[in-house]
Amino acid sequence: MFHWLEKHPFFFAVGVFVVIAYAGLIEIVPNFAQASRPVIGTKPYTTLQLAGRDVYIKNSCNSCHSQLIRPFKAETDRYGHYSLSGEYAYDRPFLWGSERTGPDLHRVGNYRTTQWHENHMMDPAKIVEGSIMPAYPWLFKNKVDLDTAYAEQLTDWEFFGVPYNKPVPTKDGGTITVKMGKSVAESHALALAEAKKVVANMHNQDVKDAVARGEIPEIVALIAYLNSLK
């Protein structure tokens, strides 16, 4: 049979393809039938948080930081409850990372504050002695791309049925509705309102002034995103 295949490239290629595709069919396809459902307390990202997530991706924070707490005592002691599949239901793409040059961030919102992030991003080694993380001063100057984040949010809502403007259950038994703007203008207004709450806890005057003018620096969006990781 093999001798025959080696003289018939078409059937050879078909044979190879069947053999390599087989594993994917068995391992991956069944999991899509039971795509992870959000756990109680997991809510969709707001426009500002999505914009911050894009800043996180733009700077490849995931090259050095994981977002996956494994079910070991050492990890739950250090980072909190181990990660659950449903908590990632709205993560497109997933950001688990593959290296922990820096600590895990899956629940960083539980133990770091806006002010801590602000100081840390400006000069990590000043806040954490010996830190090898680069400083990110440009985040305080670059304006965040809200339009793209809104387009991303619309895509999530339109193509993947992410429940915006619908009540989702919270841990305390109530519900919460994450708002999505009906237009670009409304999405900007919602993001700005959220940004104002973030900068209330910041001290950098340039950033405060920018938000007062209606512009949102990348750092504000990034902090909004990091604070949402709980």
Added chain:
Amino acid sequence: MENRPLEYDYTVAKMFMFTTIVLGIVGMSIGVFIAFELAFPGLNTIFGKTIAEYTAFGRLRPLHTDSVAFGFTLSGIWATWYYVGQRVLKVSMAESKFLMFIGKLHFWLYIIGVAAVVVSLFMGITTSKEYAEFEWPIDIAIVVVWVLWGVSVFGLIGIRREKSLYISIWYYIATFLGVGMLYLFNNMEVPTILATSPIGETDIGAWYHSVSMYAGTNDALVQWWYGHNAVAFVFTVPIVAMIYYFLPKESGQAIYSYKLSLLSFWGLMFVYLWAGGHHLLYSTVPDWVQTMGSIFSVILILPSWGSAINMLLTMKGEWQQVAASPLIKFMILASTFYMFSTLEGPIQAIKSVNAIAHFTNWIVGHVHDGTLGWVGFMIIAALYHMAPRVFKRELYSKGLMAAQFWIQTLGIVLYFTSMWIAGITQGMMWRAHDEFGNLAYSFMDTVNVLHPYYALRGVGGILYLTGFLMFAYNIYKTMSARPVEESELQNASPMGA
């Protein structure tokens, strides 16, 4: 006239040889730079604070991985394809104007793709998925380039004189199919310009942005099915294709066992794809997928070692060649590193070992003993073998080649030993508890302890890069020397002192 040997046409092979070397230098230089950034964070701003955004570790890391994987390695794969393909199929590129055109188009579109990738990654335009960072417009370009290569492969096969496909061709076909399938499925994404707001606005935000078709755990599953098998079909399968051609050619020895090559080929094809789950051990993917990943990783030793042993036994009775020829040394060390790396991988895929190894520098060490030792050495050897035949000149310097071999070998050893120690130290410190059950070390303790290993790894990188520059120089001098070889060369490559 009738009995004249075939004149092969190496135009396209030469073009890809050039990008192999250039992109190799670029990718490895970035690698050395970011390695030292971790040891000496002050380097983040060495090119000035104003452009620090573009020289920070996070921005450069994908540039490093993509330029060595899809720059250096893919170019090397294609350079050898446009050389080996003609020779084992007994047909010249010059016989088909169409295939020649496709080959050149393949090269130039690839160059455009590389340029687009470099610009977009510097700007931070990325999907974040490792080795699949490119946004949808570049994905489409990549698919076109890939299809052109496929036309080239099957086109040449279509007009072949030798009816039976040599082992190397099996592996090139598998590379084409494997990467094609993986890339398509992993990069399924919805461009955000397709979105419409509730009041009917369209065309919002950046036109090149997209959202992954998969969410969370499923996204991770598809990504590591891809990520692991990109290693399979870029760093393993086509490199095996190379060694099956170049080692017998250079040594003048026949392949040790045809049956062993059959077993290893079909075994590798079937087993490799299952093993992706070992990147996701103790994560939120289903437990049975993790277990399958572990088990198949261990089984994978069989076909991997099958190929490597087949190569080593090909040298049976001719081991003096390893001492005599630096070119044979490169290939023998490559297959040795292949064995080594394909044993290390399965060990790391065992769940209890992975609990310590995952997220640490041990993984980085593992990747690099495979890529530097196996992929890098094999591509270097292939190009050294091709150069005298392509340029019809004797290789410039055997002494330089031998020096390069030892410098690079030392570099690899420094690299993986430092990363082993770093990784296992990290893994053990993260999980250590004191007598009261509290964590014994803060995270910063585990960062501080790594400094000497990061520095040593950087030195290993410099040595490897130095060797690579010697390689580039040796090839350059070979190209620019006076032509000496008139007739078709058999076996061992001629080398100057």
